[in-house]
Amino acid sequence: MADLSESAAQIELLDQNLKKTHQLSSRMAGILAHFDSRLIRLEKTLSPVHNSTQSLTRLGANIDATLAALATVRVNQEKTQSDETALMAQPNPSNLGPYLATFDRVMEHISDLKSSGLRGGQGALKENVKLAEVAFKKLCTILTQQIQDGTNISLDIDAFLQDPPRPLSILSTSGTLSSSNLATYLVSSPLALTQAKTYLDESFRGWGETRGSWMKKHLEGLGRRVLIAASAADEGGTQPSESDETGGKLGETLLALAKSEHALLCSLVPDSSAYISSTLQTILTPSLTYFSSGVLASLLTLLKKESAPWKAYTLWDELSKLSNRWDDFFESAGLKNQGELSGFMQAGLKGICLRSIPEAVESAKVSFVVKPGEFQSVSVSSVTTSIVSFLLNLPSYQSVIETFLNTIGDRKWLMGASMANVPVGDDDGLIAHFIYDVTAALVNSLDQRAKALRRGVGGIFLMNNMSFVRDNLVLHSSSNFSDLLGENGDELLNKAFKNAKATYLDPWNELTSPLLQASSSSSNSGNAGRQAVKDQFVKFWDLLDRQEQVHLTNHLGRAGDMKARMRDEVKTLVGKAYKTAVAKHDGSLGTKYIRISPDELDSKLAAMFK
Template sequence: MDDETAEIELLEQNLNKTRQISQRMTSILTSFDGRLVKLEKSILPLYTSTQILTKRGNNIEAALQKIDEVASNQEGIAAEEALILRGPQPEQLAAYTDVLERLNAGIAFNTLERDSRDTARLVETGAKKLAQLFTKLVAGGSSGTPLAGTEFELSPFPQDFLITLQPLVTFLRTLPLPATHPSHPAANAILSTLKDAQRGYADMRGNWGRKCLEVYARRVVERAETIDGVVAGRELGNWVNNLLDVVEEEYGLLTQVGPLSGQAAISATYISLLTPLISLFNSTLTSLLTLIKRSLHKFTFHALSAYSALAAAQTRWDDLITRRAERKENELKENLTTLRGVCLRSFPEFLADIKLAALGKGGEVGTGLADFSISSVRYLEQLIEVRDAVEPALVALGDGNWKMGDGVRVANQPKLGPGSEHILLEHYIYDVVSTVITSLTTLSRMQKRPAFGSVFLLNNIAYLRTNLLKPRAPLMEVLSRPTQDTLNSSFRTAKAGYFDSNFSPLIQALSDEKDKSSGGKAAAKEKFTRFFDLLEETKERHKLARVLEDDEDNQDMLADEVVRLVVPSLQRFVQKQKEKEFSKNPSKYIKLTPEEVEAQIRTFF
């Protein structure tokens, strides 16, 4: 118990100490609280003032930040405006288009702090600057000196310009237009700008294409008077195909780099681009048609060859120019119609020229080849070269109408039309050959000395026959049997006339007559004298009038026939008179032996 009592007393003592300590702490805290109350009362006005100042400081700081932000925005706007007003640089095109894209996006979503009308004006200015760069690049690729070799070559758009142009055009095609952005304030102005740029493009590229083709157009016109007509017509056809190559190339480039890529815009631009090229085509064809019409007989094959070449280009023209450009006009077709009329005129006029040649100029016509014989052979040979133009023209003209009334068709004869081209060509060639032979015959009869006329006719008929009846020649395909028979028959007739006027007198000089016995020897002497006098005349005549010159085969054939005609008669007459001993000195009258006469005759050819 004592221990427990002792512990209790100890606890009471500790409790009293704790109570005393608590009282002292309470007294201290009470005193401290009082002091805090006093301190709060003294600090409260300062705290209130500090809060006001802090709030004002925050407000000032926020205002300063806003001012900095506005100033920064204004600096950005000013920089953008400066960039746009300065215009795009080819090497910095992406930066320029990025600014315009942001401005357009801001207008579309109304996220810009500036006035939308000012922004729209800025976008419009940027579009104009880009259009100016587009025009500058196109002008650079459409200037200078085009290729000008003897053969035409396309002058492609320079690759370095095209590399810059392609991304520019790609962006221009994204600019807002009324069709795609009806509410954009600058859409109408941008559309007007792009239309102007596209019109400028058409003008520059069209005139560049004309410039590339002009030198070759002049060459075609200038050479038309100096080269073969068939070749000249083909040169025109090649030039037209070159023009169509340019047109095709330009259409592809237009679809690639035209700022306005809609079909309507492309068609309108394409039509404008074609204008200078079609103008050049029309002026070139007009010059050639004027030349041909002025002297159709000289330029007949130019007309036919040109018609053939242009007709071959008609399908391509229709595709590239008429249908693709959606045009009603067809200049090639119109010029072909005019050219076709000229070609139809050429057939009767050629026959009329041959007939006119038969009138001659009065006086002697010589014994050589007539100009129209040579030109007729060349004419018929060239017909085959342009057969694809000749046959349809003859169908359009009608069988026999090339005679201008001379050839009346039999009523029951079937009318020849499409499908009968070959027959009509045969008929026309027959009429040409017949007309030439008739004119030659008429001219030969105008000779004052029939012997020279016969040489003239033989030379010309032989020339026709030799040149037209060449084996395996293209012309043989269209020489009908009547035509060949006419040539062969005329040659035989001309040869007979030549024999009759030149060698029949020799035969007649030796012909037998019923002489009286008292006059037989004298008559023989006279006949020998007459024969050798005529032979000398014939010899001198053949020195002046060469027979079948440059035709050795026919010359040899003709010499053989003359020898067979004259020499046997002379041999028989000489033999007969020697047997009768017509003279004591036969060599006085028989100046040449039959063998020597034969040798002399062969020198005539």
């Protein structure tokens, strides 16, 4: 019971404590509710202050940003003023680095202003663009000046053709151009795509004009030498010119210089095909005009007056070898006016070369008209030497001549004339046919000339000329010509030489005829027989005197051993007949008829051939 009472007392105590705690909690809740209401009233009181503080904070941040922007503007303004001063000054061509760095900075600032999109920056943008354009123009002027300064270099044409220099070596300022790479820099600049491009266009136009004048100047010196060489007489036109100052060399030089200028442009502005082609066209136009309208046109005029076609053949050969490389270069470089060579060759030069073929035949067929009282020369004629020289030089131009022979057609060079005895085979080739026809025309002309001269003189003329022709074309010609002349040509000339020999010996055979008749007659067969023998000796001496007079003023040439052989043949022919006649009639006829001994006659005949 005591325990229960004690437990009940504890429970009652606990219940009292709970009541007190409840009272305290109620009081605390009231206090907190009161405090919460006071906090609400405080919050309502502080809320306007807080809102004002946020506005002030934002205002302060804006002020700080504005001050920072003003500071930046001030710094940029200082930089802009500094850059403007630097860019407005004249650049130092030998040290463009600082100037280009400043220009890059201004271009970067322009890019920033464009990307910002700020309306307030439009004024600054315009000012910077204007400043950049001024600087761009100055740099373009520097580029033009560098090209002009570098063009003072002089070239040795022969050395240039043998070993063309590296592209930049043809400029004396190549070091400056290479180190600054100004041309590439300007072409790649954003301003090159704006209206400032006109400055760059003007600079490259000046580049082209400057280099074009330099190039033409070097070609003009060579061009003058080419025309002088072309107008010089070359041994009467019988021999090709040995001068190396030719139209072909001028063309080779022009092409080599064009390639060099193209390589220079490609090395300085490698990524600008438009500027390369337009500038190269400006460079080449004066030289192309000089080459075609100046030198080639003048050469055409000179070649039309030439008596021999060698210079025309040489020029055709040189230009033919140059033509393909010429066209390939102009096409690959995207240039116009590449047709000068082919146009000149087809329009003018080809006609001269084609005409030379039938003209060669006609010149060999020239008639030797003997006018009354005219001195009848028996020496080798200029026609003979000219035709022989022409024929001997044909192998050196075989490929050129065959081109034109094919164009004309086989035997069409005879111009409708018929040639007697032309046994040339179809397999001999056109040039062999041509050589045969020219040779046959010459042989026929010489024969006609000999027949037009008085007796005895014609034989000496024919012998001199045919000996010269045969010695040069058959006996002492090169293997190349012999192959072209062929067996038919050999036969023609050998037959013509035999005919010339027979023509020359005809008067000597006539001279021996009285001696042969005297040898067959007897001076002891009465007065009539004796008188007939006397008449034969008189006739012999008359004919001998006539031959002596002919040989006194008309001499056999010394071509080979022809003169010695003819002397020996004449001495044998006449001497033997005289000796026989004298041996038969020496005792019956006086010195009036047998004037000299056979030995003295031998000496007399030998004297005619000295």
